[in-house]
Amino acid sequence: xxxxxxxxxxxxxxxxxxxxxxxxxxxxxxxxxxxxxxxxxxxxxxxxxxxxxxxxxxxxxxxxxxxxxxxxxxxxxxxxxxxxxxxxxxxxxxxxxxxxxxxxxxxxxxxxxxxxxxxxxxxxxxxxxxxxxxxxxxxxxxxxxxxxxxxxxxxxxxxxxxxxxxxxxxxxxxxxxxxxxxxxxxxxxxxxxxxxxxxxxxxxxxxxxxxxxxxxx
Numbered sequence: 001x002x003x004x005x006x007x008x009x010x011x012x013x014x015x016x017x018x019x020x021x022x023x024x025x026x027x028x029x030x031x032x033x034x035x036x037x038x039x040x041x042x043x044x045x046x047x048x049x050x051x052x053x054x055x056x057x058x059x060x061x062x063x064x065x066x067x068x069x070x071x072x073x074x075x076x077x078x079x080x081x082x083x084x085x086x087x088x089x090x091x092x093x094x095x096x097x098x099x100x101x102x103x104x105x106x107x108x109x110x111x112x113x114x115x116x117x118x119x120x121x122x123x124x125x126x127x128x129x130x131x132x133x134x135x136x137x138x139x140x141x142x143x144x145x146x147x148x149x150x151x152x153x154x155x156x157x158x159x160x161x162x163x164x165x166x167x168x169x170x171x172x173x174x175x176x177x178x179x180x181x182x183x184x185x186x187x188x189x190x191x192x193x194x195x196x197x198x199x200x201x202x203x204x205x206x207x208x209x210x211x212x213x214x215x216x217x
Contacts, residue, residue: 010166018127022183023167026190029135032154034193039076041124043085043104043132043153056177058113060086061122063184064150070195076123083132083153084163104130124155133159150187164190173179 003120064084065075073082093146104126115121151164164187168179 014205019184020072020197022186024165024186024190026164026187027163029159029161031135031157031159033190037154039074039080040082040084040152041075041077041080042122043124043130045086045088047164054113056180058116059177059180060148060184061113063181064188065116065122067185067188067195069192071193073193075116075120075122077124078156080124083155085153086127087141087149087151087152089136092098101131101133104132133157135159135161145214148183148187150184152191162191 045057064086068084069075112121118160146168148166151160153159154161166183166187168183
C-alpha cells in the first residue's frame, strides 16, 4: 500500500505541484444535450487503477462531485444520466484509441473511496459488461506531462460526450495534493453549464444594468 501511495504522489506532483499557471481545455461532442442532464454517478478511475492513494482519489471525486452539484446535477448511483471518470497521465504524447471503446467487466471491484463524506455512494452499478464508446471527435487524446482528464459519459448511449483537461508543468512536488481542487475547478469551468449561484448573479447584474434611471426634474 505504501508503494502504491508513493506512486500516485509522484503522478500528482508531476501534474499539480509548483505550477504558477495551469492550462485547461475541453472537447465536446455535438451529440451532447446538457440541458436535459439531471443526475450523475462515477465509474472507476481509468488507467490509474491500483496506483493512487485513497486521499488523492477522495479529493478528486469530492471536488468533481461538488462542482457538478453546483451546476444542479445530482449524485444518483441508481439510474444516472451521466457517468464520470478521471484519468491521470504523466508523459508527452498523444493517445489514439485503436478501438474507440473501453469495457468495464461485470461486478467490477471499486478501487479507492466508494462513498463521499456524507455517506452517499459514488459509483454506478452494472451487473454485466458495460461498454463506453469514445466518439471520433474525442478519440484522439492529447496530453502533456502532468494531465488530469475528466470524462462525462451519457449512460443511455454509453458515449463520451465531454472531455476536460487540466495541464501543469513539473516543478516542486510539495503542493501536489493541495492543488487538486483548483485544477478540478479549472477543468469543470470549461463545462457548458453555469453554476447556479453564478447564473443568479448574472441575472441580478443584468437587471441592475437595465434599470431605467429616474428622470431629473
